[in-house]
């Protein structure tokens with residue numbers, strides 16, 4: 025039988041001719057070959073290929089999330105794609121070790137040829153940040169410049185385009201705000217949760233007040249810590265306080281979405297909440313892996329150039345450490361553990377709500 029498609033040659037399929045002739049060390053061009061520049065180029069190129077794959081995965085997740093209704097099967101696909109992104113990220117973090125086999129002196133052999141190019145101009149890295157939902161206001165500036173002011177006009181256009189599209193942060197916020205089950209038929213999650221929290225906090229207060237082994241000093245310290253915890257709960261339970269945190273950029277989800285994320289975390293043992301819970305957990309993993317990469321890159325930069333300014337003109341290590349701290353996209357999800365209460369204190373869901381959350385075969 026004849027094959028319906030013409031034969032494919034490995035090297036043509038992978039465009040190896042173009043790929044393997046795309047390493048052009050500047051040191052060779054200037055007649056002073058520096059051995060390690062090849063490694064420097066290949067590591068960066070490998071990063072850019074992986075960024076391309078991450079953009080591909082994020083794009084498909086965003087396409088699913090931009091729909092009004094996301095069915096279970098599609099949510100499963102999104103979980104699988106986020107998992108793939110987290111696996112790629114681990115490779116990205118590890119890959120910095122390969123570059124660290126280059127010593128600072130070896131780097132100096134070609135570093136000056138690269139000015140003012142810098143990873144700061146990686147438009148794909150910025151597109152990933154934009155797709156996730158890192159906003160302009162939340163970015164650390166250097167030299168009072170916008171993050172896209174140092175890239176070519178063509179790349180600027182792509183960045184502004186990606187910035188103007190719905191990010192994963194906004195799409196997840198919209199999805200969470202639509203989640204059913206939290207209210208109806210006389211059941212109000214917030215009321216039930218508030219009663220449980222009030223019971224738990226007054227128990228904790230009792231324990232501090234009546235613990236005979238505490239000195240006055242220790243008791244006062246514990247009471248002031250207790251007040252801080254209480255204030256955090258107040259901010260979650262009070263919409264105005266929550267909205268104030270949103271206006272300061274400290275929280276990013278709407279009030280309703282924050283409660284939905286909490287509901288999913290508290291009742292994640294209910295079958296229908298398994299996937300949403302795994303999805304939210306992968307979002308934390310993606311955010312955390314990028315933060316780990318930022319820290320590791322900042323540490324590598326310090327050992328490579330000390331406190332010199334970067335080739336792109338930033339304060340180098342100092343600037344990068346700031347981004348590691350401030351460029352988190354899902355701080356609301358990281359705050360959820362503060363509001364978790366022990367399973368023993370968790371209000372029982374009414375049977376009507378439980379049956380809606382169960383797999384149908386469990387009902388028969």
Ligand code: HEM
Nearest residue numbers: 068071142143144146149325328334335336337338340347
């Ligand atoms: C010898 C190795 C490296 C050094 C010394 C270095 C240095 C720096 C410095 C100093 C910056 C701050 C901007 C500037 O002033 O230039 C920066 C930013 C950046 N670098 Fe590197 N880098 C190295 C390797 C890499 C690699 C392998 C990647 C992978 C793509 C990378 C990606 C980035 C990105 C994405 C930024 C922007 C970070 C942000 O603004 O949040 N760098 N790098």
